[in-house]
Amino acid sequence: MTSQPARNTTTWWREADRRHHLHPFTDAKELAEAGGSRIITKAEGVWLEDSEGNRMLDGMAGLWCVNVGYGHKELAEAAYNQMLELPYYNTFFKTSTPPPIELAEKLAELTPEGLNHAFYATSGSEANDTIARLVRRYWAIKGQPEKRCFISRDNAYHGSTMAAASLGGMKAMHELDGLPLPGFEHVMQPYWYKEGGDLSPEDFGLKAARAVEEKILELGADTVAAFIGEPIQGAGGVIVPPASYWPEIQRICGKYDVLLVADEVICGFGRTGHWFGSQCLDIKPDLMPMAKGITSGYLPLSAVMVGDEIADTLYGAGAEFSHGFTYSGHPVSCAVALANIALMEREGLVEKVHEETGPYLQARLRELASHPLVGEVRGVGLIAGIELVEDKSTRRSYAAETAVGVRCRENCVRNLVISRAVGDSMVLSPPLIISKAEIDELVSRLQKSLDDTAREIGAL
Ligand code: PXG
Numbered sequence: 001m002t003s004q005p006a007r008n009t010t011t012w013w014r015e016a017d018r019r020h021h022l023h024p025f026t027d028a029k030e031l032a033e034a035g036g037s038r039i040i041t042k043a044e045g046v047w048l049e050d051s052e053g054n055r056m057l058d059g060m061a062g063l064w065c066v067n068v069g070y071g072h073k074e075l076a077e078a079a080y081n082q083m084l085e086l087p088y089y090n091t092f093f094k095t096s097t098p099p100p101i102e103l104a105e106k107l108a109e110l111t112p113e114g115l116n117h118a119f120y121a122t123s124g125s126e127a128n129d130t131i132a133r134l135v136r137r138y139w140a141i142k143g144q145p146e147k148r149c150f151i152s153r154d155n156a157y158h159g160s161t162m163a164a165a166s167l168g169g170m171k172a173m174h175e176l177d178g179l180p181l182p183g184f185e186h187v188m189q190p191y192w193y194k195e196g197g198d199l200s201p202e203d204f205g206l207k208a209a210r211a212v213e214e215k216i217l218e219l220g221a222d223t224v225a226a227f228i229g230e231p232i233q234g235a236g237g238v239i240v241p242p243a244s245y246w247p248e249i250q251r252i253c254g255k256y257d258v259l260l261v262a263d264e265v266i267c268g269f270g271r272t273g274h275w276f277g278s279q280c281l282d283i284k285p286d287l288m289p290m291a292k293g294i295t296s297g298y299l300p301l302s303a304v305m306v307g308d309e310i311a312d313t314l315y316g317a318g319a320e321f322s323h324g325f326t327y328s329g330h331p332v333s334c335a336v337a338l339a340n341i342a343l344m345e346r347e348g349l350v351e352k353v354h355e356e357t358g359p360y361l362q363a364r365l366r367e368l369a370s371h372p373l374v375g376e377v378r379g380v381g382l383i384a385g386i387e388l389v390e391d392k393s394t395r396r397s398y399a400a401e402t403a404v405g406v407r408c409r410e411n412c413v414r415n416l417v418i419s420r421a422v423g424d425s426m427v428l429s430p431p432l433i434i435s436k437a438e439i440d441e442l443v444s445r446l447q448k449s450l451d452d453t454a455r456e457i458g459a460l
Helices: 010-020 028-033 073-085 098-110 124-141 162-167 171-177 201-219 245-255 308-315 331-346 349-370 404-414 436-456
Strands: 040-044 047-050 055-058 115-121 149-153 184-187 224-229 259-262 287-290 302-307 374-380 383-388 420-422 425-428
Touching (some): 055 436, 124 162, 124 224, 124 287, 245 259, 302 308, 331 349, 383 436, 425 436
Parallel strands (some): 149 224, 224 259
Antiparallel strands (some): 040 047, 420 425
């Protein structure tokens, strides 16, 4: 008789996980070959611990979200107290609860001028679905129901629901089930390092922005509802657009009466050293979806911040906006968001990232530019991308079979640091509470992983 592994041990968890748990964005065969899932059991500060007792430095803040780091009792207490007081009530049918009201007021204060109204959901994807519906409804009320089309960029990530994946520009996601939906168009991304050719970054930034103008003219401005972009693309590989890009996008959206949506799901809540990426890059959006860092990932919550004129039009139309979720404005999630923001303010975390730890991480990472594998280091605040190439002078990538990014990510895991590979770019977004000493540790583990990778492929 074969003995069963004891319950709640690594072996048991891995086996039950394999049998019963379907993971997002995962090839089960590849997962099984790797020996099954890594089981993370606890965390404190910037440190994760797995079921085998390994301590890993979390260079990704979970999935770009645990901005205040792990283990804050006051966030747990905010949830506990709110659960005892009122664990749930809805915000439909002329009712509200205190936490979403207080949070909406706070968000209106923190976001750029004019964004004074919050519509809640539970994920970034739902926030972007909300935007798709809200924007079309807005133009219909304004007597332009044919203004329905969204323009986004190739390699953008806006979520996994049908509308959010249509807004996104990830080819593999579109191929899964015949997306994008009609009315979702894509243009080139402002990715100078890969696509800039002989152009200077500034000229390329203008070219990429003007691709939006060309698309508007091709479709007809009277059919284009909105343009959406992440201030800095996160899941696309931490792509910081040239400085010429966003001002030109802003001019184009204004000229053709196209709403500008800045997707702040990753850039929001201090990641760039400003409360929002829009403030870092001087973007004046009409709508701002946000999620992740709003609660530092302690509970699911998202919001769409809506500009005054749009909110007045939508809610002053004398008819319902027929859209919403059971958990829109969930009191426990909103209470945690308020505690999270209070903690960020009390600790001066955004200022610390802006003045101290952001510049320090960026400077330390730029020391890696001389490494034989590193073509470019980019980023701002505590978000960064390191692009690995075979030929630095021509910016030529390694052949796909070399899988240099995947190798480097696996070496990172062996060296007990979490980074994510997006193609051949290693991306980082550590918790905002990371100290300078922990940044040194992060960079030294990353450097070792780059060396190990270079040795494996004969580049060192
Ligand atoms: N917008 C942006 C800019 C995002 O990064 C979403 C919307 C969707 O949020 P939800 O909460 O629905 O997941 C995201 C999410 C990765 C990765 O591997 C990135 C995200 C999600 C999952 C994986 O980098 N970003």
